[in-house]
Amino acid sequence: MNRVERRGVTGVALIVLALLTGCSTTSQSSRFYLMSPLQETLEQSRMITTQPLLGISSVGLADYLDRPQILVRNGPHRLELNEFDRWAGPLQENLRSVLSRSLEQHFGAEQVIVAPWHDALRPAYELSLQIDQLDATQAGDLTLRGRWTLYAPAGRQLVALGRISLREAIAGAGADAEAIVAATAVVVARLGDRLAKQISPHLKP
Template sequence: MMQAMKSLSLKTLGAAALAAGLLTACGSTPPTQFYTLAAPTDAGATARSAAQGPQTFIEVMPVAVPERLARPQLVVRSDATRVDVLEQERWSSPFNNELRDALAAGVAARLGAIDVSRGGRPADQPSYRINVELRDFDAMRNGQVQASFGWTITRSDDRRSAACRLTVVERVAGSANADVVAATQKAVGQAVQAIADNVRALQAGQGGQCSA
């Protein structure tokens, strides 16, 4: 009987130790951090833009990105030959979706426009279809974010269009992943402003090629 009790006690202690070990292992895994590319909206600027003329409708299509970036994880360069995919540092959705949403929200805010990408444009109103490609993107902590964008904008009624490109470089202020995100937001903000300016040019009857 004593031998059986001793065996049972050892098994109980072993199970408890295993459970404690598992809890310790789980506790050592850092929580996943989620980031967004969307910048805070300036409601006042949106209202001023909307008051300047007739309602504008935009249609921002899905954004093409390099295959290595079409994922929710942050991808940062660690040296000249290697990039790291950060499992615990993630965008709130896959990067290509996050980028499309940030561009759509930013352009709509600057123009006081309505994004009709998912439907809702009145049949008698023109819209501006925006196709964006992120051609290149590189980010390094304590370094910089460099992004190359290309896009076309086509007006739905008369088919006037503009084809544009933009390369931007933003300094990364520190070694934190949040610093990379902040620099990426600024880079996207530059693209948003350029796209909004192109839409205004088409509204004014201008078109053709542009580059920066």
């Protein structure tokens, strides 16, 4: 066998080896997570009938949060994305769902609605929320910072506005995705509690 033939055989062998190696490697599958509202009863809140109808018009996210991957902050200037730990759906919708359930505990299950709503069921007040920070750290805590605005839809009148900053400990390892999602659900429920206290004095029946 001459040198050219040996090179050909060696090349074919390397290609076959690469194909076999690729076939034997098991690709990692993605894991998907969804926040669930905290288990609370709504019976007591349904007794409240004097509250005006409150609508959650929007929940905005900082650009860096608007992605399917779950983020972990690794230092003051560095974020890590795990390609295999992802939100099961748009984070905005999940946040809005958990937030609305938390607000229902304070104002009543029938007194909180989420956009879009029908013209025949327009809220007396609209709540808009912008989330500027929502991320976990390797140290094991989760931080939420945001701004809220309360409007009276008639004439788009500004009623009140404010800022909120919350921190929640993450159970177990700080980078564990399931623990991060659980802590996020808790901090969003706490966000609803804080919002209810801040906007209640401005809601006129």
